[in-house]
Amino acid sequence: MTSAAANNAMRRKWKTVTVAPSSADPSRSGPALDGKLVKLPSGSELAVSSPALxxxxxxxxxxxxxxxxxxxxDLPLTRITGNRLDRIAPHMDGTRAALFKYGIDDALSYHSxxxxxxxxxxxxxxxxGQGLRPTPTEGLMPVEQPDDYKRRLTRILESKNPDELATLGVLAPALGSLLIPLALLDGAITPAEAISxxxxxxRAQLAEWGHDDELAKRIKDNEQDVHDALKYHQLTTRN
Structure with a gap:
């Protein structure tokens, strides 16, 4: 069996990669290395319902x-899909609770x-326009958000399916926000605007203090996470 969990200790030894149906559910398919479907840490197959994905x-x-x-x-879509199958779908409430925290202490609340x-x-x-009006602050400390804002945010998260939650699960930490990813996925802002x-x-810190390798890498990694999440979103919403 090929385990996606061990990919950081693996080297490519397989010769062929094909798309094969799941043995557990033939309506789902995934990557097969020399005829064997990739396995997730849970032991389940990396198999999805979307042919494009x-x-x-x-x-x-x-x-x-x-x-x-x-x-x-090397495997961003595998990582996102694996999280969706192993961690998000079985624990939807916990996933929503984790995302909710980004919305309560959202980057859009801190105006500068x-x-x-x-x-x-x-x-x-x-x-x-969504009725989401977080309390703004120009300080550094978190502020208490209104109950109406919390209720509306909860309803939005409850409406999201596992694929959408998987996308948000990458975008929210990359952007330090839940509202920015939601606006991005709704088409209100572009990827470049979301990243900015x-x-x-x-970026302001780099401009003020000069180049910092670690900080520059963090920005680059976050940008890549945004693009990877959007690719996953496009593949899972394609008709």
Whole structure:
């Protein structure tokens, strides 16, 4: 069996990558290495209902060079899909609770001149249209959010399916916000605007204090996470 959990200790030894049906549910399919479906840490198969996603997962594994080591960065869709299957779908309430915390202490609540004003205005206009009006602050300490805001945020999260929660589970930590990802997925802001809002403080710090390798890498990694999550979202919403 091929375990996705052990991918950081693996090298490519397989010769072929195909898309194969799940033995447990033939309506689902996933990447098969030399005919064997990839296994998740839980022992279940990496198999999905979306043919487009199944093919994209197989393409990730096929892109690994012969005898090359595998890293999580090589398999972003595998990582997101694995989390969706092993962690999110079986624990929907816990996932929603974790995402809710990002909305309660949301980057959009902290107003500063570091944030790009046009993108901020679009995101806040979208939030207002949803009845989401977080209490703003110009300080550094979290502020108590209104009960109505909490109720509306809870209802939005309750409406999300496992694929949408998996997407938000990558976007929220990458952007330090729940509202920014929600506005992004609703088309109110572009990916570039979302990234500029979510990384405004880090970019301002680089501009003020000069280059910092660790901080620059964090910004780059967060940007890549946003693009990976959006690719997953597009594949799981494709008709």
């Amino acid at each position: 199944a093919q994209a997962l197989a393409d990730e594994w096929a892109a690994i060079a012969p005898d090359a080591p595998l890293t999580p960065a 001149d570091k944030q790009p004003p046009e993108a901020l205005g679009k995101a806040l206009k979208w939030a207002d 809002l979510g990384t405004a403080d880090e």
